[in-house]
Amino acid sequence: MAALAACGGALALPGPAQAAPEPEAEGIIVVGVPGLAWSDIDEQVTPNLWELAGEGASAAMSARTIGSWTCPEAAWVSLGAGERAGGAAPRDAQCEAQSQLQAPVGDDGAWSVPAWPDLVEANTAFNYGARLGSLADAVAVMAAEQEAAAAEAEANGEPALEVEAGSCVAGIGDGAALAAADTEGRITFWAPGLDALPAAMDTCDIVIVDPGVVIGDTADNAPDTATDYDQLGEDDTEVGTEETSGAEDEEPGEIAPEADPVRAAAAQAADTAVGDVNEQLPDGWRLMVAGIADASAPSALHPVIYSGAGIEAGGLTSSTTGRDGYVQLVDLTATALAVVGADLPGTVAGAPVSVLPDAEHTSAGAVATGIDETAASSAVADVSWPFYVTLSAVGCLMVAAAVWLLCGGDRHRTLARTVCVAVAAMPVAGVAAGIPPWWRSEQPTLVFWALIVAGVAVITVAASLPWTRHGVRPTLLVAGLAAALIAIDQVSGATWPLHTPMGYTAQAGARFTGLGNYAFSVFAAAVILLVAFVPWRGRARIWGPIAIGVCAVVIVGAPNLGRDMGGTLTLVAAGILTCLKLWGRRLSIGAIGAAGGIALGVFAVAGFLDYLRPEADQTHLGRFVASVLDGSATQILIRKADAAIGTIGNSLTWISLAAVIGAIIIWRKRAPVRTDAVGAAVIGLTAVALIGALVNDSGIAIPGFTIALGFGLLAITVGPARTAPAVPDLDRAAARPRTPGPATS
Template identity: 30%
Template sequence: MLRRLAPLLLTLLAVVLGVTALAAEPDGASRRPDADFVVIVGVPGLRWDDVDPETTPTLWRMAENGSIGSLSARSARRPTCPVDGWLTLGAGNFAAWNTNRPAGTCPDVDVEVEQPDGFGANLPEQEAVVLHNQERLAWGAVPGALAESVRCTVAVGPGAAVAAARPFGRVDRYAPTLPADPAPLLGSCVLSIVDLGTVSGEDQATRDVAARRADADLARVLAARPPRSLVLVAGVSDTAQPSRLHVAVADGPGWERGWLTSASTGRDGYLQLADLAPTALTVLGRPLPERNFIGRAATPVDDRPTDLRAAVDVPTDADREASAQGRVARWFFVLLAAFQVLLAVAVLPLLRRARRHAGPVGPTPVPRFVVGTVEVLLVAAALAIPAALVADLVPWWRGQHAGWHFAVVTVLLLVGVTTLVRFAPGHDRTLGPLGAVAGLTTLAVGADVLTGARLQLNGVVGYSALEGGRYAGLGTVGLGAFLAGVLLTAGWLAQRVGRRWRPTVVVAMGTAAVVVVGSPYFGSDSVGAIALTAGVTVAAVICTGGWLTLNRLAWATMTGLAATIGLGLLDLRRPAADRGSLGRFLAALGEGRAGLTVHRSSGANFDTLVGSPLTVIAVVGAVLVWFALFQPWGGLMRLFGIYPAMRAVMAGTAVAAVIGGLLGGSALDVAGAAGALVVPMAVLASLRVLDHAADRTQPPGNRPQDFVTGTRSPEDGDADDAVPGNPPAAGEGRTAGETAGPEEATDRVSRTSTEVATA
């Protein structure tokens, strides 16, 4: 009974350790300054490459004294045009103006602003805009939520009026342009919003003219700022496609010489547009309307370079990389999907002819050179995503031909690691390439996550700060590659030990991986941790052999639910601003607002399903496995019979990938990234076991009659697998020229009970 319960007890231990690790939160920002006044200065389109001591001297001095960061100007519509950016600023949530515009264009702010009393203003379209965001969009934004949270607001310029208007359209204090002496106006309310015009165009000379004009007006604002005030300068929107990262500078008491960050990004030096509203209210000491805000308050953190030029170069380079990432990533995944599809078609005839017959009659074997070439291509296909991740160690985005530079770096890395796998010790064994590829993938992704996920941010196989979905931790593609690499590595290691120790190996590696994925210090992906827990649980309960029975499935489900409930309860106990995605969803469920989250997740799943090349990889991989590898001539069932631990971890990978994708709103992207590794390795291993289907050699000490004579006992490691009907799983298969391993000799597919008795 103890041996049967061991996998379950070990998995429960993994759940406890994983939840404990996920419960720990990094220390919050040490500085949370306050102020009596807040002035938000918006300059749509302003980027860090527009800022220098000659063109924008005022902003340069302000950046030197204050805290800086890259602003992701995301709204409910892409690209974020100026009117959408101003509306998002005032909503503290992703919002959009209810007007149609040509795709890919960004018109200037064209909003009707009425001044019936010459003191304030009124936006007659505001109520219709609020209704549009509440009923037609999935974010539940309330334009005007920022203005409703303070007693009065000041707006200068039409864009600022959009941000400062209350939900019914009233602007408390309004001036169409910046007065000659703005001090009385800026000091009349605790919150002022100023529109300094747009910096647009691709011609740098044109941009410099607009930037100088905005900088001159900024100098007047700073000269007239109220005492104990915080001034925020932000490039609140894009002006054209593609989207870019923009300027964010905070200057005030307590904001000296740091990086800007927020709980919504979790990355030093990065801020979202929706974070500006909660930042203003937090600094002023006002309560946040949690039901309406999706952003989190910004805080300054240390470790900024002393030299301002070196500090400004960081967000400038990040903008350049993020801009190039979108173009290169599309081509990379399209080419990867095409390569995987062509490879899947090419291996079909090899699978049909891979099985060698013992007799003189049979199909002509495929030449060894062809098989070796296909094996190399399978290894390269499986290592494409890890190679593309590591390629970001080289700044390929800084050249004029960024795509070609990335391609050259990735191909060179891919050739190098493929050669390493080809000539690594143990390559000739059946599971040798699989273990090497899985180990390299786990090492590449895991090392990046443990060192701050710097290769994930704005990386081709990572996530883009321009998209606004994630800024730190493990991304969708990284999650798929990592969980597949970890589980395959665990299966490869488990297959090399006795049956009784296999659950220990799987659970030990799975626990460490859950901590890496879910810990807020590392992967920061609670959904991924839950998915991986489910996959590890399934793999642990069947890695000793047998099928996923109802009893085992029930235990695995209960363990996964225990992890989910434990993590959710711990997340709910945190402050609202520090909760993860699971905690926020449970809180919304309790308040009756979970419908918006489900609606957004469903929409994200659908958009990703129909528009991602990884969907093609996932579907083609599933078709290849089901209609080819699972056939009697496909070899995968034979592989699973000989190596039950590999069957367990591949089943666990499928479960984890599907759960992680659907719950995370990425549809089949996680499954596609995992399939890009698992399917080529499954094909390669299947080809090798089919090549040994006719082997009958059985070394002394592992033959069935040895159990009768007492040479070995069923407790000796994997010897009990040699009982008829349950093939042995220890040992490794060998290629031509080596003595066949015991697993091929007693494979249940090729040996009948009569043959075993005869032996």
């Protein structure tokens, strides 16, 4: 019951039906500038953007839509849908095809997007359920409701209700037409240039502006076009930004550090357009400027600046990120609807941004923070793929060392034991690497690997001291350190995962806070080892594992901590099976079914309690329950299943395959150790690996990290087989006939 309450959050009964939200301002203009980066905002080059960054509220934004980078066409369509959507044109590494946008077709003042059917058809292939045109339709619904209420009041003889004028979305520029169109591809107001901005504001209270500028690099300085970044996978994508230091031997895919006159000219053109819009902004309106897309692969974070009526200087956040200073592209759609008082439709995945006032907020500070956040995210993406490949490679060596330790001869056992400890220490060092700001160094990759090597060395030495290297002590030391580091991080606000491959990257837009799947795997494996091998005595053998298990579930699933719905389900089931085996119970089909049923029950109750909280405070768990109720959960499950299947064959597949082969060899060459503690550890680790792979979209990575921490430590704990000394069979000796000896006198 404690786990249920903690994971679900405080139970809050739903209140009475709420009236339509009041408008926050008279209107809002959203200016989208594909490719705009924080490093483009300069006091001399882009003075208008620089001034807005100091006067308004700002944040780093993930523009992630479909795939590992977002081109302009996909970004504009996603802005109109409020959900991740893709473009109809091919998505090449230079975004050339999706940067060539068609102008709307006009007929007697009515405008429509000519390629709209192609866009709708293209998005049916994705499992995000994007409903193109949701922004315009939501505003139209608000207008229809106002007119219906006014007509009803008039029919009842009540005082006439005022119907708000301008309940529509206008577009200026070719890209803006994609965002301003309704679900049929029609646009209420469209114009090609900013000279029509006053007319647009007179007509509609939401105006989307495309200045017609993509801030990118020249062909010589842009990343290569030969690499299919999607095939590398979300976490394998190498990312380079303008802040990346360069050299003659710079790796392909990194952007050269020299100032690009083409990029500078594009930034100046965008700045001029933003200045023109800001000058014409009425007192009661708001302005939002955002780098809504990447100019080319790979992806990066982009700036968003919010200013105007009622907006104080400071930072921004949203409930979709749960982290100060970060928002997502789909949040812009929700923000525009909130400004004009329109209800948020279920098809809009974003949430309105919230302003975090800061009296010390300045242009220089905002830009410096944005550049630092972008550099951190890009640096993590740069080191992630080599980290995973290295972990998988040394993990295969660790499996071989564990097999030798359990089944081999006496030679090289010390070396095998050291390898097992060192590999188990690598993911722990990966978690700790997020503490220092390594990405700020001149050689971030070198510093990162120095941190990893140092962390592995310290942990390995600590587990090899005379008073820690015997018996179960190395396992308890490494597992305890892993669990403690991750628990401390979650309780202190989960600040480390954004800066390490063991967490998540903000530019991916999948998770910004809480417990990522990789760290969960390490945490769950550590908890299983602690539960199994702590030398419990007396009643502590019952209550000790329960206490550790409940605390671990709270850390993983609580709305203000881990927020990991798949991890909650996995850890509850694995923890129950571990405890049953530890207590000497037989794991029958019924027992396994009961463990699964309890896990599903905890998941359902916690999700329902989270769903009852205000929508802005809900986590992934509560939003998943909402998707079950509105019928969209199937798309989510299919999308996650596709993502999990897509991980098969990546770098962490090999350590999993090696572990299966190693386990078979150990089973055949050495009878299983029949102790409850070892059996509990084996059952628990296997359950984390298998269930986690099935219910998390990280797929094969879950068993990969579980094996990296748990396989070698388990082998060290079991230790080499000991041959029992020969003992004479006394019964047979007594029954053997004796040869009579010589007679004695």
